[in-house]
Amino acid sequence: MEHALGPGAEFDAVRRLVRGWGDLAAGIGDDAAVLDVPPGERLVVSTDASVERVHFRREWLTPAQIGARATTSALSDLAAMGAAALGIVVALVVPAAWRPDLDAVAAGIGEAVAAAGTRIVGGDMSSGAELSITVTVFGTAARPVTRAGAQVGDDVFVTGLLGGPLLALRALQRGEEPTHRAHRLAFAAPVARLGEGRWLAARGATAMIDVSDGLAADLRHVAAASGVRLRVELGALPRVAGASPLDALASGEEYALAACVPPGAVDVTAFEQAFSTSLTRIGTVEAAVPGGTLVVVDDAGGRVDLPPGHDHFSS
Amino acid sequence: MEHALGPGAEFDAVRRLVRGWGDLAAGIGDDAAVLDVPPGERLVVSTDASVERVHFRREWLTPAQIGARATTSALSDLAAMGAAALGIVVALVVPAAWRPDLDAVAAGIGEAVAAAGTRIVGGDMSSGAELSITVTVFGTAARPVTRAGAQVGDDVFVTGLLGGPLLALRALQRGEEPTHRAHRLAFAAPVARLGEGRWLAARGATAMIDVSDGLAADLRHVAAASGVRLRVELGALPRVAGASPLDALASGEEYALAACVPPGAVDVTAFEQAFSTSLTRIGTVEAAVPGGTLVVVDDAGGRVDLPPGHDHFSS
Numbered sequence: 001m002e003h004a005l006g007p008g009a010e011f012d013a014v015r016r017l018v019r020g021w022g023d024l025a026a027g028i029g030d031d032a033a034v035l036d037v038p039p040g041e042r043l044v045v046s047t048d049a050s051v052e053r054v055h056f057r058r059e060w061l062t063p064a065q066i067g068a069r070a071t072t073s074a075l076s077d078l079a080a081m082g083a084a085a086l087g088i089v090v091a092l093v094v095p096a097a098w099r100p101d102l103d104a105v106a107a108g109i110g111e112a113v114a115a116a117g118t119r120i121v122g123g124d125m126s127s128g129a130e131l132s133i134t135v136t137v138f139g140t141a142a143r144p145v146t147r148a149g150a151q152v153g154d155d156v157f158v159t160g161l162l163g164g165p166l167l168a169l170r171a172l173q174r175g176e177e178p179t180h181r182a183h184r185l186a187f188a189a190p191v192a193r194l195g196e197g198r199w200l201a202a203r204g205a206t207a208m209i210d211v212s213d214g215l216a217a218d219l220r221h222v223a224a225a226s227g228v229r230l231r232v233e234l235g236a237l238p239r240v241a242g243a244s245p246l247d248a249l250a251s252g253e254e255y256a257l258a259a260c261v262p263p264g265a266v267d268v269t270a271f272e273q274a275f276s277t278s279l280t281r282i283g284t285v286e287a288a289v290p291g292g293t294l295v296v297v298d299d300a301g302g303r304v305d306l307p308p309g310h311d312h313f314s315s
Numbered sequence: 316m317e318h319a320l321g322p323g324a325e326f327d328a329v330r331r332l333v334r335g336w337g338d339l340a341a342g343i344g345d346d347a348a349v350l351d352v353p354p355g356e357r358l359v360v361s362t363d364a365s366v367e368r369v370h371f372r373r374e375w376l377t378p379a380q381i382g383a384r385a386t387t388s389a390l391s392d393l394a395a396m397g398a399a400a401l402g403i404v405v406a407l408v409v410p411a412a413w414r415p416d417l418d419a420v421a422a423g424i425g426e427a428v429a430a431a432g433t434r435i436v437g438g439d440m441s442s443g444a445e446l447s448i449t450v451t452v453f454g455t456a457a458r459p460v461t462r463a464g465a466q467v468g469d470d471v472f473v474t475g476l477l478g479g480p481l482l483a484l485r486a487l488q489r490g491e492e493p494t495h496r497a498h499r500l501a502f503a504a505p506v507a508r509l510g511e512g513r514w515l516a517a518r519g520a521t522a523m524i525d526v527s528d529g530l531a532a533d534l535r536h537v538a539a540a541s542g543v544r545l546r547v548e549l550g551a552l553p554r555v556a557g558a559s560p561l562d563a564l565a566s567g568e569e570y571a572l573a574a575c576v577p578p579g580a581v582d583v584t585a586f587e588q589a590f591s592t593s594l595t596r597i598g599t600v601e602a603a604v605p606g607g608t609l610v611v612v613d614d615a616g617g618r619v620d621l622p623p624g625h626d627h628f629s630s
Contacts, residue, residue, distance in 0.1 A: 029523060029540070031395040032452075032457045038353045045436065046347035047451055048406040080346040089362040091406075091449045121360065128366045129444045134406045136362055137452035144349045201370045209346060225344070310325035314351075 013099075014125055016066050017106045024110045025120045034085055041140040048074035049134040055189040058131075059129035059173050062257070063101035065188045067133065072272075073212065074135035075116050075192035076255040082201025085118035085194060085207030090135050093128035102311040104173060105133070116194055140199065150226035150260040154285040159256045159264065160277050163243025182240055188194035192253040196275050200259045203238045205268050211254040215293065216306045219258060223292030226260070232283035234304050247263025247297030249296065250307035260285055325367060328414075334423045339425045340435045341402075348436035350401050356455035363389035373446075375487050376418035380503045382423025382448065388527065389450035390431045390507035391570040395525040397516025398454030398463070400433035400509060406449050408443035420448070422435040432507055458515065465522035465541035467574040469600040472581065474511050475569045475592050477530060478558025481566035494592055497555055505570040513591050515574045524615050526569040527626035531621045534573060538607030541575070546599040547598035547611045549619050564611065575600055 018025045018305075027033045037043050050056060050070035061069065071088065080087055090109060092104055106257060113120055164186025166176040178184040193210070207226050209218045210310045215237070237248040271279040286295075296304040333340045342348040352358050365371060367387035371607040376384065386403065393400055405424060409417055436453075479501025483493040508525070515523060522541050524533045530552070538545045552563040586594040592593055601610075611619040 019591065030461045030463070032359045032398070032454070032459070034396075034461075037358055039354065043350040043352055043358060043401075044347045044452070045350060045404060045451075045453060047406045047437060047439050047449070049406040049408060049439045049441050049449065051441045053409055054441050054443055077346040081349075082318040084345070086358075089360060089451060090524075091362045091364040091451075093364060093366055093447060122362060124362050124364045124449070126366045126369050128447065130370055132408060132443065132447060134362070134364065134439070134449040134451075136360075136404060136406075136449075138358070138360060138453075139347070144347070146336075146345045146349075148345070156382040242626050 004311055005296065012175040013102065016103065016282045019121035020103055020106055021110050021120055024113050027121050030124065033087065033089070034120060035138065037140050038266040041142050044078060044081045044139040044144050046074060046077035047134060047136040049132055051132045052130040056261045058291065061188055063104035064108035066203055067105035068112040069171040069190060070133035071112035071135050072190050072192045073111045073202070073240055074137045075112065075194065076210040076212070078137050078139035079140065079192050079194045079197035079257060080143045080208050081141060082152045082197045082205065082208060083144060084198060085116050086138040086140055087119045087121040088113060088135055088137045089122040090120060090133065093126050095127065095129055095131060096194055098131045106131060111220065116192055126152065143201065145201045145205050147207050147222045147225035149211050150222060150228045150285045151262065152285050153263060154206055154260040155263055155281050156258065156283040157260060157279055158215065158238065158282050159193055160281055161238045161240045162254055162256060162283065163251045164240045165253045165309070166247050167240070167242055178242060186240065186254040188251060188297065191256060193257050194278065197257055199271060199274065200257065200266070202259065203261060204262050205259045206258040209258050210250060210254045211258055214252045214307065215258060216249040216296065220294045222260065223294045227288055227290055227292050229286045229289045229292070230294045234296050234298045235278065236241060236282045238278055238280040239295060246307060327566050328417065331418065335418055335421055336435055339428050342436050344439065346403065350436060352455050356457050357459055359393060359396045359454040359456055359459050360451065361389060361392035362449060362451040363392065364447055366447045367399040367445040367520060374605065375424055376503055378419035379423035379426065382420035383427040385448035386424045386427035387505050387507045387570060388448050390401060390404070390427065390509065391485050391525040391527070393452050393454035394507050394509045394521050394572060396454065396456060396459045397512045397520065397523060398459060399455040399513060400431050401455055402434045402436040403450055404434060404437040405448065408447040409444065410439050410444055410446060413446045415617055419535035422507045431507055440465045454511060458516065458522040460516045460520050462522050462524050462537045462540035463602045465537060465543045466577065467543065467600050467603055468578060469521055469575040470572065470578055470596050471545060471547060471575055471598040472594055473530065473553065473573045473597050474508055474594055477563035477569055477571060478566045479555045480568045481562050482555070482557055483546060485522045495556060501555065504522050505568060507570060511592065512572055514589065515572065515576065515581070518576060519526070520574045520576050522575040524573050526571045528566060529565045529567045530573060530624065531564040531611065535609045537573070538609045539573065540604055542607050544601045544604045545598060545609045546601045547609065549611055549613045551595065551597045553595040555592055566623040568629060
């Protein structure tokens with residue numbers, strides 16, 4: 001664990017964090033951590049920064065939620081590749097005003113790591129003007145699932161119920177508490193769908209993505225990478241109570257998984273029993289199209305105008 | 316490459332960066348990058364954040380040097396493990412005031428990556444209040460060298476000539492240009508000693524560290540991790556022109572390697588011919604000592620008081 005908080009205080013802070021993580025931290029204290037990729041598996045890596053006032057606001061989340069959310073967001077990228085988590089490293093930039101809350105932020109990171117069944121294998125701590133949490137995740141998969149493999153005829157599925165984070169965000173931006181506890185929770189305590197991603201990968205998922213920018217924006221990424229036309233039925237979108245179908249298309253930071261799967265390859269009931277989460281068929285891969293495109297249709301077959309992608313709090 | 320600079324501008328910035336990197340960037344654009352660890356090799360990972368006003372000052376370095384230095388600092392941790400680089404991911408937090416210099420920062424990152432013979436396999440870009448560059452490095456080694464393996468009787472070696480970054484920093488802090496171009500260069504354009512680290516590992520190095528906090532502070536880490544007493548001869552320290560032996564002990568961000576090696580295991584001339592860099596025996600591993608300790612002696616055999624560790628610009 002490297003560090004630049006100044007001598008004494010810096011080592012104490014790192015030691016306290018590592019002690020707080022207990023068995024969740026492993027191998028910290030050398031120049032680098034050493035991990036093993038199982039034979040026949042490939043290494044999958046991703047990095048994700050969460051920055052104060054860009055990705056989160058202190059007044060809307062507890063310090064532990066901020067730590068957990070930053071970690072979940074990174075782990076969700078492994079889920080989208082159908083990978084198992086091997087470990088994470090965390091680079092923290094900690095302003096003086098955040099030092100009293102550092103243990104709580106770290107506890108949140110630990111919670112997300114424990115939920116994913118993985119470990120913190122290294123890190124870096126520095127002072128700075130605003131809290132930022134950069135989580136880099138390492139995973140392994142025999143056959144990582146990219147965004148680029150969707151095949152004509154595949155079904156398009158999405159996990160869970162969409163819209164909660166957007167409804168919660170709207171309430172918070174109006175200065176109100178979200179009306180439903182489920183919306184609040186979906187926003188403040190999202191879950192990385194690692195088991196779900198591996199399950200879908202094992203059943204032959206051809207393309208997968210986690211819903212971070214909003215379902216419409218993320219499916220556009222899949223359509224572009226795969227060079228296909230995706231057709232999604234607006235009425236089929238699984239939604240939390242109070243969310244419109246358009247909310248479900250626009251809501252970001254869901255960390256649900258959207259997957260293209262060969263027809264007949266998944267048993268929805270088995271998935272739902274295994275994960276206590278819904279799995280919903282929302283459309284099909286219609287045709288190969290250079291550049292790719294997403295078409296959303298309403299019940300009358302009319303084409304729906306799509307919302308823009310989620311852009312965090314920046315404008 | 317994930318991002319949160321806002322739609323349009325954000326994608327344009329990421330695309331421009333990736334285009335600028337050319338062949339140095341590979342596999343960017345999915346949720347995660349996929350890499351292969353050669354059979355029989357272990358995965359070595361480390362993360363390192365460089366934050367404006369903590370790790371660097373804009374008035375002392377060009378934007379390209381800032382990018383290169385942040386990347387070199389992270390790659391140097393692989394060198395210290397005797398690992399070969401497999402790839403890096405970069406998380407950038409870019410304030411509006413830095414956007415005009417972003418291409419130059421990225422070019423510097425590319426230079427360091429090219430010098431290390433590796434690739435940028437993923438990243439993340441966000442807005443924020445201060446420039447920060449978090450580089451996470453992945454490498455492989457059949458037998459990674461930690462700080463913990465030093466054996467009684469080993470020789471202690473260090474690569475290169477020490478003191479340049481400290482002399483340059485002192486001049487810059489006085490508002491002057493460093494008197495020697497070599498000091499300036501050692502400070503502004505350090506090199507990650509990846510080849511040197513692998514060479515030393517292949518010859519049986521038992522413990523290794525890169526000199527980032529200052530030789531004395533870093534050798535203390537090795538002594539503590541290995542549980543040994545290291546004895547270093549002050550007069551043997553290899554120094555740049557103008558540096559005192561104490562400067563050589565205190566100078567940080569050198570990215571030289573310090574290694575413990577079984578006696579007779581290295582051919583200094585062969586090393587120096589291979590890398591055009593000096594390799595100097597500076598001491599020995601004297602005894603096993605619980606907790607470990609570093610003793611530096613002058614020519615008369617007297618014990619020298621040690622400088623504190625380098626603490627970047629924070630206090």
